[in-house]
Amino acid sequence: MLKITDRFTRGLLAGIIAGVITKAYDILAYYLNYSTFRWLDVAGIIIYGRKPLSTVEAIFATLSTWFFHALLGVIFVYLIQRLFSSDNLLLKGWFYSITCWFFIYALIIILKVPEISIIPLKTSVSNFIGASIWGLVLAAVLQRLEKPSDIA
Numbered sequence: 001m002l003k004i005t006d007r008f009t010r011g012l013l014a015g016i017i018a019g020v021i022t023k024a025y026d027i028l029a030y031y032l033n034y035s036t037f038r039w040l041d042v043a044g045i046i047i048y049g050r051k052p053l054s055t056v057e058a059i060f061a062t063l064s065t066w067f068f069h070a071l072l073g074v075i076f077v078y079l080i081q082r083l084f085s086s087d088n089l090l091l092k093g094w095f096y097s098i099t100c101w102f103f104i105y106a107l108i109i110i111l112k113v114p115e116i117s118i119i120p121l122k123t124s125v126s127n128f129i130g131a132s133i134w135g136l137v138l139a140a141v142l143q144r145l146e147k148p149s150d151i152a
Contacts, residue, residue: 007077010145015073018137019066022130035126037116039065045113072100073138080142089139097135101127 004010029035037051043061044052052058076096080086105124108116119127 004145007081007146008074010142011074011077012070013073014138014141014145015070015076016066017141018073018134019069021137022069022134023062023065025130025133029126029130034122036120036123039127039130042108042113042116043068045115049114051115069134073142076138077142089143090136093139093142094132094135097131097138098128101131 004013023039026035026039030038040058040061041051043064044050044057047061047064048057052061076093079096080089080092084092105119105127107113108119111117
């Protein structure tokens with residue numbers, strides 16, 4: 001059984017949990033035509049040089065997005081520990097996620113990522129909402145996993 005005794009593990013787990021919940025929103029938004037791409041498509045383009053073509057490729061791309069969410073969760077817990085207090089953790093989680101969203105979008109535009117370098121407003125808004133969900137869930141999960149003395 002996984003022991004959640006260290007900050008790294010808590011950040012990793014919180015990032016993955018937030019990623020799973022956000023993935024459900026991301027896929028729903030795509031199939032309801034609120035978004036023109038799924039983040040697993042972005043991962044597929046990075047991994048394969050194109051969007052995933054099969055279910056297996058889509059699953060692997062999804063797993064890679066969860067790895068990235070885990071990495072961002074780990075970075076967040078160390079930022080909170082080193083640079084900020086744990087006061088208003090939900091606000092900080094949201095702000096962190098929106099900052100990550102903005103920089104990821106900037107990289108997509110700067111690098112002219114094929115198939116997604118032009119992003120329509122509805123997709124930008126949908127991804128902003130998804131990033132907000134991720135940041136709020138990340139912070140909420142961290143609050144549940146960490147003792148008050150661990151957060152500060």
